[in-house]
Amino acid sequence: MLRTLPAWQALAEHAQSLRPTHLRELFAGNPARFDHFSLRHGKLLLDFSKQRVTEETLARLRQLAQELRLDAWTARLRAGEAINHTEGRAVRHMDLRAGDSAPPEVKAVLSRMAAFCDAIHSGTWRGYSGDCITDVVNLGIGGSDLGPRMVVQALSAQHQLDIKVHFVSNLDGADLASTLAHLNPRTTLFIVASKTFSTLETLTNARTARDWLLAAAGQTAEAVAKHFVAASTNLKATREFGIADENVFEFWDWVGGRFSLWSAIGLPIALAVGYRNFTELLAGAHNLDRHFLEAPAEANLPLTLALLSLWNTDFLNAASHGIFPYSQSLSLFPRYLQQLEMESNGKLYDRAGDPVDVPTCPIIWGEAGTNGQHSFFQLLHQGGQPIPSDFIALGKSDYPLHGHHTALLANCLAQSAALAFGQTAEEASASGIPEHLLPYRTFPGNQPSTTLVLGELTPYTLGQLIALYEHKVFCLSVLWGLNAFDQWGVELGKVLASRLTPVVRGEADDHTLDSSTAGLITHLRQFRMS
Ligand code: F6P
Secondary structure (H helix, E strand, O other): OOOOOOOHHHHHHHHHHHHOOOOHHHHHHHHHHHHOOOOEOEEEEEEEOOOOOOOHHHHHHHHHHHOOOHHHHHHHHHOOOOOEEEOOOOHHHHHHHHHOOHHHHHHHHHHHHHHHHHHHHHHEEEEEOOEEEEEEEOOHHHHHHHHHHHHHHOOOOHOOOOEEEEOOOOOOOOHHHHHHOOOOOOHHEEEEEOOOOHHHHHHHHHHHHHHHHHHOOOHHHHHHHHHEEEEEEOHHHHHHHHHHHEEEOOOOOOOOOOOOOHHHHHHHHHHHHHHHHHHHHHHHHHHHHHHHHHOOOOOHHHHHHHHHHHHHHHOOOOOOEEEEOOHHOOOHHHHHHHHHHHHHOOOOOOOOEOOOOOOOEEEEEEEEOOHHOOOOHHHHHHOOOOOOOOEEEEOOOOOOOEEEHHHHHHHHHHHHHHHHEEOOOHHHOOOOOOHOOOHHHHHHHOOOOEEEEEEEEEEHHHHHHHHHHHHHHHHHHHHHOOOOOHHHHHHHHHHHHHHHHHHHHOOOOOOOOHHHHHHHHHHHHHHOOO
């Protein structure tokens, strides 16, 4: 029981005494607050001075981490133990980016990926008609989509190659159909990306894509061999689909789906930005791994992010957490983090099977700046709910257009300052706001935020950024006592969907359905469905 731990109780008391203190006062009381509450690692800067914490808060949080044996769990992670206990699996995604010290099987797949990228980029790999490949479509969902999709977009400034990479994930035919509408079967390659190779969405899209190809190429196994490759752990299923073993880029059950972009699941990244850049991404993540494993608690960036998240969630009652990259290239980062954080730590039962007695993962959401300022920021400023956020800024723009980047940065800084310090009625009045409008022109402030600055957005710094959040998630799972590496919560819906599919199609009836589901099915059956 977390609440009964002495370190937890001490934090609860401390939170009680700190609650009335506004961020304005914390800054006024410590002119060097930025220096005291910011960390650097290489070109990364983490400024958490706008969090509602003091030195004492951090010391107490670190004490809690120590009492909860974070160091022991980190050692188990590092040793490759089967810490995913509900699935009996090791958690070894750090091995995928370990460079020279990576296991031989990892190196072997990486070198096959390198050779494949070379064959596609040089035009030696040809389609069924002898044409070079110009378009690659990644068919995957969840961890087999969100990571590579986010990275490919984030590194768009590095797309020097004549290959366009597309992503299709949704079961809704609109996703695949609208992508295929612009493509030529002779020059299109499909990557079927699925750890299990049993995921409904991915296999449905893969079968339809195969039909599309064969309708143009004729029913030949050779066409499938030249236009379909897979990234999977399930060689039996890839074979059954018709993909030859030499076209399967393997990974292993010790790679969790949402931690898999470093594996063969990263093939679309390597195709979009070049294999060399893909290795830079891995190198950046490896660098952050070393930092996480070696830096002391006071200097440890992932641990600091995790402690701040726990503080905001469990002691300042924040139910959600905003992610605001002030970078259009990182606009998919919040979506990627939604799976990473919420599929990992959106759980109620701890490792012993007991309910956790404190709130766990907050709702992760967000949007690129400045877009969010013109939609939901109103609620952050005046909605009255505590909503912590992470601002992510680039020192240098990846698309330097005159005047844009400095204005973007000014907005990023303005928002976090406005959220932290607000505007009092006196200040509003002094700036000439009429009396009757003062309530509406007052900003309470005191919204905590962290600002993370990447010198620039390169494959290396992006690798660091992603690994930073991966380790944050791991630290949080240890603090809450959770297994971050399973996702049983997604299963029930899958089972129900397969039971309902024949009923929706009108091929079966189910008299045990609740009246809402039954009523909706009756209504929907009047439309023609396929
Ligand atoms: O449904 C959840 C999930 O299992 C995710 O954890 C995973 O990333 C996604 O589905 C896709 O799974 P697969 O790669 O096996 O197709």
